[in-house]
Amino acid sequence: MVKISPFAPKRLPALPPIDGVRIAACAAGIRYPGRADLMLALFDPGTTVAGVLTTSRTASAAVDWCRAHLAHGMARALVVNSGNANAFTGVRGRDAVQLTTKAAAEAAGCLEADVYIASTGVIGEPLDPGKFTGLLGGLARDAKADAYEVAARAIMTTDTFPKLATRSCKIDGVEVAINGIAKGAGMIAPDMATMLAFLFTDAAIEPKALHEVMAPLVEDSFNAVTIDGDTSTSDTLLLFATGASARRGAARIARGDDKRLDGFRAALFELMRDLAHQIVKDGEGLTKFVTVTVTGAETKQAARTIAKSIANSPLVKTAIAGEDPNWGRIIMAVGKAGEAADRDKLAIRFGDILVAKDGEVAPTYREAEGAAYMKRQEIDIAVDVGVGKAAATIWTCDLTKDYIAINADYRS
Amino acid sequence: MVKISPFAPKRLPALPPIDGVRIAACAAGIRYPGRADLMLALFDPGTTVAGVLTTSRTASAAVDWCRAHLAHGMARALVVNSGNANAFTGVRGRDAVQLTTKAAAEAAGCLEADVYIASTGVIGEPLDPGKFTGLLGGLARDAKADAYEVAARAIMTTDTFPKLATRSCKIDGVEVAINGIAKGAGMIAPDMATMLAFLFTDAAIEPKALHEVMAPLVEDSFNAVTIDGDTSTSDTLLLFATGASARRGAARIARGDDKRLDGFRAALFELMRDLAHQIVKDGEGLTKFVTVTVTGAETKQAARTIAKSIANSPLVKTAIAGEDPNWGRIIMAVGKAGEAADRDKLAIRFGDILVAKDGEVAPTYREAEGAAYMKRQEIDIAVDVGVGKAAATIWTCDLTKDYIAINADYRS
Numbered sequence: 001m002v003k004i005s006p007f008a009p010k011r012l013p014a015l016p017p018i019d020g021v022r023i024a025a026c027a028a029g030i031r032y033p034g035r036a037d038l039m040l041a042l043f044d045p046g047t048t049v050a051g052v053l054t055t056s057r058t059a060s061a062a063v064d065w066c067r068a069h070l071a072h073g074m075a076r077a078l079v080v081n082s083g084n085a086n087a088f089t090g091v092r093g094r095d096a097v098q099l100t101t102k103a104a105a106e107a108a109g110c111l112e113a114d115v116y117i118a119s120t121g122v123i124g125e126p127l128d129p130g131k132f133t134g135l136l137g138g139l140a141r142d143a144k145a146d147a148y149e150v151a152a153r154a155i156m157t158t159d160t161f162p163k164l165a166t167r168s169c170k171i172d173g174v175e176v177a178i179n180g181i182a183k184g185a186g187m188i189a190p191d192m193a194t195m196l197a198f199l200f201t202d203a204a205i206e207p208k209a210l211h212e213v214m215a216p217l218v219e220d221s222f223n224a225v226t227i228d229g230d231t232s233t234s235d236t237l238l239l240f241a242t243g244a245s246a247r248r249g250a251a252r253i254a255r256g257d258d259k260r261l262d263g264f265r266a267a268l269f270e271l272m273r274d275l276a277h278q279i280v281k282d283g284e285g286l287t288k289f290v291t292v293t294v295t296g297a298e299t300k301q302a303a304r305t306i307a308k309s310i311a312n313s314p315l316v317k318t319a320i321a322g323e324d325p326n327w328g329r330i331i332m333a334v335g336k337a338g339e340a341a342d343r344d345k346l347a348i349r350f351g352d353i354l355v356a357k358d359g360e361v362a363p364t365y366r367e368a369e370g371a372a373y374m375k376r377q378e379i380d381i382a383v384d385v386g387v388g389k390a391a392a393t394i395w396t397c398d399l400t401k402d403y404i405a406i407n408a409d410y411r412s
Numbered sequence: 413m414v415k416i417s418p419f420a421p422k423r424l425p426a427l428p429p430i431d432g433v434r435i436a437a438c439a440a441g442i443r444y445p446g447r448a449d450l451m452l453a454l455f456d457p458g459t460t461v462a463g464v465l466t467t468s469r470t471a472s473a474a475v476d477w478c479r480a481h482l483a484h485g486m487a488r489a490l491v492v493n494s495g496n497a498n499a500f501t502g503v504r505g506r507d508a509v510q511l512t513t514k515a516a517a518e519a520a521g522c523l524e525a526d527v528y529i530a531s532t533g534v535i536g537e538p539l540d541p542g543k544f545t546g547l548l549g550g551l552a553r554d555a556k557a558d559a560y561e562v563a564a565r566a567i568m569t570t571d572t573f574p575k576l577a578t579r580s581c582k583i584d585g586v587e588v589a590i591n592g593i594a595k596g597a598g599m600i601a602p603d604m605a606t607m608l609a610f611l612f613t614d615a616a617i618e619p620k621a622l623h624e625v626m627a628p629l630v631e632d633s634f635n636a637v638t639i640d641g642d643t644s645t646s647d648t649l650l651l652f653a654t655g656a657s658a659r660r661g662a663a664r665i666a667r668g669d670d671k672r673l674d675g676f677r678a679a680l681f682e683l684m685r686d687l688a689h690q691i692v693k694d695g696e697g698l699t700k701f702v703t704v705t706v707t708g709a710e711t712k713q714a715a716r717t718i719a720k721s722i723a724n725s726p727l728v729k730t731a732i733a734g735e736d737p738n739w740g741r742i743i744m745a746v747g748k749a750g751e752a753a754d755r756d757k758l759a760i761r762f763g764d765i766l767v768a769k770d771g772e773v774a775p776t777y778r779e780a781e782g783a784a785y786m787k788r789q790e791i792d793i794a795v796d797v798g799v800g801k802a803a804a805t806i807w808t809c810d811l812t813k814d815y816i817a818i819n820a821d822y823r824s
Contacts, residue, residue, distance in 0.1 A: 058747030058755045088743040090756065090772030123740025124773055314726070314811075315819055322820025328535025331500040335470030343470045344502065360502030361536055399726075400820075401813040407727055408734025408812075 003402065006377065007281035007289060008161040015166045015179045017145035019202045020044035020242025024139040024147055025154035028132035031083030031121060036154035038132050040139040041078040041198070042108050047242045049075035049116065050211035052218050054235035060087035061097045062117045066236060069113055073207020075240050076110035078198060079117045079136065080155050082183070086119040086127040096129045103133035107140040118196050118236045120183060121157055152181040155196055158406060159183050163278040169267035172260045174250035176203040180271050184279030197222065197237045197275055203264055204243035204252040212256020213265050214239050221272035224304075225280045225395045226311050239268075280395045285402030288320050289378045295391040296384040302339040303392035306385060309337035310394075317399030320379060325370030327355050334383060345386025350379070415814060418789065419693035419701060420573035427578045427591045429557035431614045432456035432654025436551040436559055437566035440544035443495030443533060448566035450544050452551040453490040453610070454520050459654045461487035461528065462623035464630050466647035472499035473509045474529045475648060481525055485619020487652055488522035490610060491529050491548065492567050494595070498531040498539040508541045515545035519552035530608050530648045532595060533569055564593040567608055570818060571595050575690040581679035584672045586662035588615040592683050596691030609634065609649045609687055615676055616655035616664040624668020625677050626651050633684035636716075637692045637807045638723050651680075692807045697814030700732050701790045707803040708796040714751035715804035718797060721749035722806075729811035732791060737782030739767050746795060757798025762791070 025039040051070045053063050079100055086093050101115040108115070119127060152162035163182040168175055182197035205213070214237075222237060246252055253261055281289055292311045297303035310316055313333040319326035327348050334341050344359035350373045354362045373379070437451040463482045465475050491512055498505050513527040520527070531539060564574035575594040580587055594609035617625070626649075634649060658664055665673055693701055704723045709715035722728055725745040731738035739760050746753050756771035762785045766774045785791070 054747075055750075056744070056747030057749070057751070057753045058743045058758070085740070088740065088755065088758070088768070088771060088773075090770065092772065122738075123743050124768065125740070126773075314815070318816050318819035321816060324820065328497070328500065328537070331470045331535050332468070335466075335468030338467070338469070341469045343500065346470070346500070356500070356536065358502065359500060360504065361500075361538075399816060401816045403726070404730050404733060404811060404813045404816060407730035408736065 004160045005282045006287060012149060012162065013164050013166055015148040015164055016177055018177055018179055018200045018242065019244030020047060021200045021240065022143035022145055023151045024143040025150040026135060026139060028081070028135055030081055030131055036150060037082045038135060038139070039080045039151040039154040040104065040107070040136055040143065041151065041200070041240070042140060042143050043076050043240055044242050044244060045076070047075050047240050048073050048205060048207040048210050049238055049240050050207060050214045051236065051238045052215055056235070058088060060085055060119060061089060061093035062086055062119045063236060065097045065101065066116055066118070066238070069116065072113065073210070074114055075116055076114035077104045077108040077116070078238065078240070079104045079115065080196065080198070081119050081127070081132060082155050082157050083121040084119060084125055084127040085121045085123045087123045089124065089126050092126045096127045099129040099133055103129070103136045107136040116238055120155065120196055148179055148181055155181065155183045157183065158284055159282050161282055163275055163282070165271045165274040165278070167267040167271040169263040171203055171245070171253065171264050172251045174245055174248055176201055176245045176250060176264065178268055178271050180275050182275040182279055184282055196235070199237070199239040199268070199271065201239070201241045202244040203241050204246040204250050205241045205261070206252065206254045209253050209256040209258065209261070210239060210241055213261055214268065217265070217269045217272055220393070221269065221276045224393060225276045226308060277395060280397055283397035284406045285400040285404070286397035287400055288398040290320060290396045290398065291378070291380045291393060292396065293380070293382045293391065293393045294385060295382065296386050296388060297390045297392070298340045298388040300390045300392055303390045304394065305339050306334055306337040306341065306383070307392050307394040309333045310381065310383065311396035314399055317396070320374065321398040321400045323371070323374040325350060325355070325367065325374045327370070330381065330383060334385060340387045341385035342387050347384040347386070349382040350374070416572045417694045418699060424561060424574065425576050425578055427560040427576055428589055430589055430591055430612045430654060431656030432459060433612045433652065434555035434557055435563045436555040437562040438547060438551060440493070440547055442493055442539070442543055448562060449494045450547060450551070451492045451563040451566040452516065452519070452548055452555065453563065453612070453652070454552060454555050455488050455652055456654050456656060457488065459487050459652055460485050460617060460619040460622050461650060461652050462619060462626045463648065463650045464627055468647070470500060472497055472531060473501060473505035474498055474531045477509045477513065478528055478530070478648060478650070481528065484525065485622070486526055487528055488526035489516045489520040489528070490650065490652070491516045491527065492608065492610070493531050493539070493544060494567050494569050495533040496531060496537055496539040497533045497535045499535045501536065501538050504538045508539045511541040511545055515541070515548045519548040528650055532567065532607055560591055560593055567593065567595045569595065570696055571694050573694055575687055575694070577683045577686040577690070579679040579683040581675040583615055583657070583665065583676050584663045586657055586660055588613055588657045588662060588676065590680055590683050592687050594687040594691055596694055607647055611649070611651040611680070611683065613651070613653050614656040615653050616658040616662050617653045617673070618664070618666045621665050621668040621670065621673070622651060622653055625673055626680065629677070629681045629684055632805070633681060633688045636805060637688045638720060689807060692809050695809035696818045697812040697816070698809035699812055700810040702732060702808045702810065703790070703792045703805060704808065705792070705794045705803065705805045706797060707794065708798045708800060709802040709804070710752045710800040712802045712804055715802045716806065717751050718746055718749040718753065718795070719804050719806040721745045722793065722795065723808035726811055729808070732786065733810040733812045735783070735786040737762060737767070737779065737786045739782070742793065742795060746797060752799045753797035754799050759796040759798070761794040762786070
């Protein structure tokens with residue numbers, strides 16, 4: 001029995017239609033019968049796309065395809081399957097991608113080069129595209145403007161809730177919308193954190209500018225979350241901009257540094273961080289959502305490395321699972337990070353509670369106070385390492401027996 | 413209830429006396445009443461010492477002391493306590509070390525500079541040396557040549573069995589012995605892997621040569637094991653050489669590259685690797701002992717990084733706990749390591765079973781065969797990454813619900 005995350009939203013956000021985007025999903029039986037595992041999104045002609053893909057040296061065949069085609073920056077269709085990652089599947093994997101994109105291009109009435117693709121699930125098992133290529137025509141006919149929730153459900157693997165977010169903003173006075181769906185759960189760590197996230201907007205932005213706006217936002221959103229320090233072979237973030245708002249008078253923006261994109265950038269960043277947090281909040285087996293902020297570091301990169309060292313430490317994460325204010329393990333994680341830190345100036349806070357300063361336990365700190373704080377569902381850990389002015393924040397969850405249960409039995 | 417490791421030896425090795433070493437231990441009530449938590453070793457005049465200490469930026473006060481005194485390379489006493497790591501304890505931590513070494517010097521009748529010290533246990537809580545400084549005189553009087561087992565027990569924390577090893581060899585025709593004790597269990601990762609290991613020999617080797625012989629052996633012994641990727645603030649390896657074999661005609665060796673040390677080096681390395689394996693075999697909550705060998709890497713360092721990425725991956729470790737031959741997660745861990753690897757030449761073996769080659773599942777591989785292999789207690793995973801000729805081996809264990817239980821409740 002899978003337990004639903006304690007952070008699962010009571011009500012899913014309602015995503016408005018995005019002009020120029022239609023979506024459909026169905027159950028293709030890729031791994032389990034009777035569960036939605038295939039989605040198709042269709043985009044109107046003129047839609048631009050920007051993407052950030054996994055840095056894994058063993059990237060999947062679908063990632064290879066996206067990397068090759070993002071250069072031209074135009075999109076007409078997106079096909080995503082769950083249940084099988086089509087990673088480490090050799091020549092058969094490449095063939096599966098070819099067959100899928102060919103079928104999707106026929107269904108969408110577009111060039112194969114305008115089809116984007118992503119697969120998530122088990123690694124190393126051949127993906128049989130015959131299970132779903134015949135379904136794409138029907139999905140194209142059924143595609144609707146309001147199908148974000150079914151799409152978000154179709155890309156889930158061990159996720160316990162679908163991840164949806166929406167924002168709106170103005171570009172040069174014209175209202176545009178941004179919708180996003182994502183999946184996460186396991187193999188979640190920076191570079192990149194999300195396994196899959198797909199964002200949609202009716203903004204009119206040229207491909208290069210779209211990439212320039214989105215790519216820098218990844219560092220403090222999807223790349224600032226970690227569940228288990230593991231990095232998937234399939235991590236894919238794609239942002240599709242249909243440009244339909246141009247019909248309502250919106251400008252078509254060609255440069256990423258165009259001032260008119262400031263509001264869009266802010267809204268997009270909020271949406272990306274929202275989805276990134278949702279991914280952590282559905283971390284396998286989690287009971288706590290943890291924010292780790294490191295200040296006083298030499299550089300931002302050093303602050304991130306130390307924060308990740310804390311956020312990925314099994315001993316820190318199990319202590320949090322046990323509601324144990326075991327700050328000694330935080331000291332350990334700072335120490336092993338390999339970045340400059342002044343042991344004798346180090347300070348630690350749990351929320352507003354000063355736990356340690358100047359390299360030892362704070363005189364005002366009471367263990368009972370720390371223990372009470374650790375019973376919260378959302379935990380803030382702040383560490384000042386006393387050598388500089390740079391800061392970074394990483395979001396993570398605790399490490400529980402249920403994580404082990406889920407991952408020891410995943411394929412069984 | 414703590415479960416004893418399934419790898420606990422049925423019979424502990426019998427360590428012979430080392431001429432020039434006497435040891436005693438007792439229960440000082442440092443954390444728990446009635447369990448041995450303090451050991452004292454006394455060395456005859458002329459004993460040399462070499463050490464390798466944690467690379468942590470938040471090293472303990474005891475580690476600071478050892479680092480400062482190893483330079484002169486002579487030793488007369490070693491004091492070790494468990495139950496409290498005396499790490500991140502500020503000025504009080506330094507004072508505790510001063511009081512301990514002063515008391516030990518009085519008990520041993522030596523200079524404070526000839527006393528070495530180590531502490532292991534909880535981080536961040538002040539260590540009260542008043543609990544044990546008064547006991548050192550009695551321990552010095554009681555010290556015996558055959559007390560290795562009680563010493564190995566006194567340095568245990570969450571270890572479930574004491575770790576002992578012995579080897580003998582000849583230096584220039586004269587028989588010398590090497591004994592070692594160690595403790596591990598949690599916060600075990602390369603740099604350095606062991607929390608505490610103390611080695612003793614009657615060989616006659618000058619301090620600089622002793623260091624030159626020992627230090628290079630750490631990489632493929634204590635630094636080649638990992639339990640949870642965490643690195644302790646207290647990791648300490650010390651090798652004491654009494655030189656007593658000189659009385660039986662052994663040469664006193666002044667250079668690390670002296671050919672007469674070849675047999676000693678080999679025996680010392682075997683003993684260090686034996687203790688390192690024992691540490692893994694008592695990994696918290698483990699059920700499997702896992703050997704990860706990476707071949708075909710560009711450099712030895714790259715091979716180590718990839719092997720560690722596999723050995724530290726929570727997803728790989730939980731799959732092993734679940735006896736799931738989920739080799740896709742090994743692909744993931746190779747990919748995230750960031751070192752060169754040719755996805756399309758990658759090969760994986762479980763023991764003698766060829767699982768994958770040339771970037772996809774091997775045609776001869778049968779899942780049932782992999783599943784049967786994973787039921788073994790000792791698992792060999794070999795990965796060839798297909799880009800070069802360098803190789804490295806890392807030893808680790810699985811990640812189980814019991815690891816979580818032990819670490820969520822450690823301080824409770």
